Amino acid sequence: MMKRYIPDGGYIQNWGRFGEKEQMGFVIIDCLINLDHLYWAADETSDPSFASAATSHADRTRTSHVRRDSSSFQVVQFDPGTGQMLRGFTKQGCRDESTWSRGQSWVIYGFARFYKNTLEKRFLQTAMNMADWFIERLPADFVPYWDFSAPKIPDGPRDTGSASMAASGMLELALLVEDSERAIHYRRTAGQILASLTENYLTEDLPGRNDGVLSLEALIPIKLGEA
Numbered sequence: 291m292m293k294r295y296i297p298d299g300g301y302i303q304n305w306g307r308f309g310e311k312e313q314m315g316f317v318i319i320d321c322l323i324n325l326d327h328l329y330w331a332a333d334e335t336s337d338p339s340f341a342s343a344a345t346s347h348a349d350r351t352r353t354s355h356v357r358r359d360s361s362s363f364q365v366v367q368f369d370p371g372t373g374q375m376l377r378g379f380t381k382q383g384c385r386d387e388s389t390w391s392r393g394q395s396w397v398i399y400g401f402a403r404f405y406k407n408t409l410e411k412r413f414l415q416t417a418m419n420m421a422d423w424f425i426e427r428l429p430a431d432f433v434p435y436w437d438f439s440a441p442k443i444p445d446g447p448r449d450t451g452s453a454s455m456a457a458s459g460m461l462e463l464a465l466l467v468e469d470s471e472r473a474i475h476y477r478r479t480a481g482q483i484l485a486s487l488t489e490n491y492l493t494e495d496l497p498g499r500n501d502g503v504l505s506l507e508a509l510i511p512i513k514l515g516e517a
Contacts (some may be wrong), residue, residue: 291322291325291327291328291337291342291343292309292328292343293308295343296314296368296370297348298370298372298373299314299315299350299368299369299370299371299373300346300347300349300350300373301317301346301347301351301368301487302317302321302325302343302347303316303317303337303370304316304317304318304320304321304324305317305318305365306469307491311370314370314437315367315368315369315376316356316365316366316367316368317347317350317351317355317365317366317367317368317513318364318365318381319351319355319363319364319365319396319397320393320396321347321351322348322396322400322401322403322446323353323399323400323403323455325344325347325348325400325403325404325454325466326403326407328340328341328343328344328423329341329344329407329408332344340511341407341408344404344407345404345408345410348356348388348400348401348413350366350368350373351366351379351397351400352401352412352413352416353375354366354375354378355378355393355397356397356416356420357378358432359421359423360416360419360422360423361380361389361423361438362389362390362397362414362419362420363379363380363386363392363393364379364380364383364390365378365379365380365381366378366379366384367379367452379424383437384437384439384440384441385439388437388438388439388440389437389438389439390436390437391434391435391436391437391438391449391452392421392449392452392455394423394424394438394452394456395424395434395451395452395453395454395455395459396455397416397420398417398420398421398424398455398456398459398463399419399455399456399458399459399462400496401413401414401416401417401420402414402416402417402458402459402462402463402466403462404465405417405464405514406466411486414466414467415460417462417463418463418472421456421459421460421463421510424456425479426453427509428479428483429444429485430452430484431486431490432479432483432485432486432495433448433449433450433483433486433487433490434446434448434449434452434453434456435447435449435489436449436452437459438447440447448491450491450504451485451504452482453468453487454483454484454504455484456480456483457479457480457483457484457487460476460477460479460480460483461476461480463476463478464477464480465475481506488493491504492504493494
């Protein structure tokens, strides 16, 4: 990971081939969940450069991938020499201006972990803002569509991976926030998400491939016993 750190830009290049100048500016939002390793490495080696790189990357993500309304871009292209954001776009979402639900959930979890590792309040506030944005847009069964602006809502595909990650992030947040009512809110919402996943989206008794735990194929919730 440190070999992919671009010091002048202040970020870790995690999309594209290593060493190719044309791809040095690309950063996917998914990288946030990997950066715990760098804080661990800093503790194990007493080398602060690992933690410094992780925190710098987090700040670039916070000010570039995260939009003003607390939604998110999946991919940002930076200027490798300055760290300036050149554009935000998507590869797996509905369109560049929409919010890919899995990316949003990774950021909720990622920034909660950044706060736990650094105790920097800006990371906690970002995690809360993005969790609130996510919760406000959940459908009735608490499992998000694959993109919050996806076509064919309410009949479009859901993303159980996004739901799972967001629930994990909210449980982290519930342990970190000082406001007890907000902690209860995050814990309760995480419980509602997990309850829906286990009641409606387990692969057991569903048609098709049953070699996973959560179905990614169901277009609408399928109650166990109805398949």
